[in-house]
Amino acid sequence: MIEFKGVVKKYGGFAALRGLDMHIPRGVTAGLVGPNGSGKTTTIKLAVGLLKKSGGEVRVLGLDPWYDGVELRRRVGVLHEKPLYPQDVTVRRLLEHLAGLRGLPAQEAVRVARLAGIEGYMERSVSSLSRGYLQRLGIAIALMGEPELLLLDEPTANLDPSARFEILGMLENLKKDLGVTMVISSHVLPELEKVCDYAVVLSGGVAVAQGSLLELARRFMATLELRIETRSPRLAASRLILSEAFLSVEVSDGLVVARVPGEKLREAEAVVEDLRRSGLAESWSVTSRSLGEVYEAVSRAG
Numbered sequence: 001m002i003e004f005k006g007v008v009k010k011y012g013g014f015a016a017l018r019g020l021d022m023h024i025p026r027g028v029t030a031g032l033v034g035p036n037g038s039g040k041t042t043t044i045k046l047a048v049g050l051l052k053k054s055g056g057e058v059r060v061l062g063l064d065p066w067y068d069g070v071e072l073r074r075r076v077g078v079l080h081e082k083p084l085y086p087q088d089v090t091v092r093r094l095l096e097h098l099a100g101l102r103g104l105p106a107q108e109a110v111r112v113a114r115l116a117g118i119e120g121y122m123e124r125s126v127s128s129l130s131r132g133y134l135q136r137l138g139i140a141i142a143l144m145g146e147p148e149l150l151l152l153d154e155p156t157a158n159l160d161p162s163a164r165f166e167i168l169g170m171l172e173n174l175k176k177d178l179g180v181t182m183v184i185s186s187h188v189l190p191e192l193e194k195v196c197d198y199a200v201v202l203s204g205g206v207a208v209a210q211g212s213l214l215e216l217a218r219r220f221m222a223t224l225e226l227r228i229e230t231r232s233p234r235l236a237a238s239r240l241i242l243s244e245a246f247l248s249v250e251v252s253d254g255l256v257v258a259r260v261p262g263e264k265l266r267e268a269e270a271v272v273e274d275l276r277r278s279g280l281a282e283s284w285s286v287t288s289r290s291l292g293e294v295y296e297a298v299s300r301a302g
């Protein structure tokens with residue numbers, strides 16, 4: 001869905017991107033993560049053709065964003081880092097106006113407002129919205145025309161914890177309901193864990209790691225979680241505790257949840273597979289929910 005090859009972006013003499021290789025497949029929810037100044041906003045602007053690359057190759061939905069920007073912006077929704085909206089209009093007026101500009105019917109305003117959870121604010125003026133609701137408005141705008149790809153630049157920046165939590169919950173629902181590919185940039189990592197299944201870690205204008213969270217956790221030996229379904233959780237847990245492969249073994253909601261360091265995954269999988277063969281486990285899966293942990297492991301390796 002997004003392919004960057006050796007992309008360089010210079011602002012005057014300063015290279016903000018220094019040969020960025022980035023691959024984001026269709027269907028994922030990707031965290032674009034990295035410290036301030038690592039190039040996240042520059043990457044998003046290049047991906048929608050708002051900036052021209054200084055070198056390398058940028059492809060989004062198979063198109064070159066700088067030359068095919070008009071078509072691309074019809075198929076890609078963007079929330080910019082610091083969006084500016086007219087203040088003295090109602091939410092309804094603004095959304096209907098933007099829908100009209102894109103040749104979409106007025107009902108599109110209601111549809112996207114509902115998806116972004118601002119349908120109860122349609123008659124309010126934009127100037128009266130809290131920061132959290134302004135972000136929702138921005139996400140509603142990004143959803144217009146049913147884009148295939150959503151690029152959200154720091155959607156939770158400058159929000160209080162409860163507003164952050166609400167926005168992330170909304171993004172999680174969008175992912176489930178629409179199945180749209182999303183790229184969410186943030187320098188606040190742990191909060192993306194709930195939503196993302198893929199990550200690109202930027203540092204100094206290059207990607208220092210990228211892949212599914214599971215791949216990254218394996219590669220950088222972060223902690224993984226094995227979730228085991230069994231009819232006898234306590235008995236199964238007592239067997240696992242005997243193996244040195246596990247950091248911890250717990251019974252939670254009828255499942256056995258065992259944490260494993262990445263380098264011991266094979267060993268741990270063999271133990272669980274034995275359990276399954278002996279009829280003590282029905283099925284099991286491996287997950288890594290910890291983007292923060294992956295990021296720390298990547299930073300240590302870098």
Ligand SMILES: Nc1ncnc2c1ncn2[C@@H]1O[C@H](COP(=O)(O)OP(=O)(O)OP(=O)(O)O)[C@@H](O)[C@H]1O
Pocket residue numbers: 011014015016034035036037038039040041042043081187
């Ligand atoms: N218009 C510009 N002119 C000059 N330098 C710029 C410009 N825009 C960005 N930069 C520089 O390029 C680098 C990357 O900036 P960018 O905004 O892409 O990073 P970021 O990861 O999004 O940071 P943040 O988390 O602070 O938004 C930074 O060092 C920044 O100062």
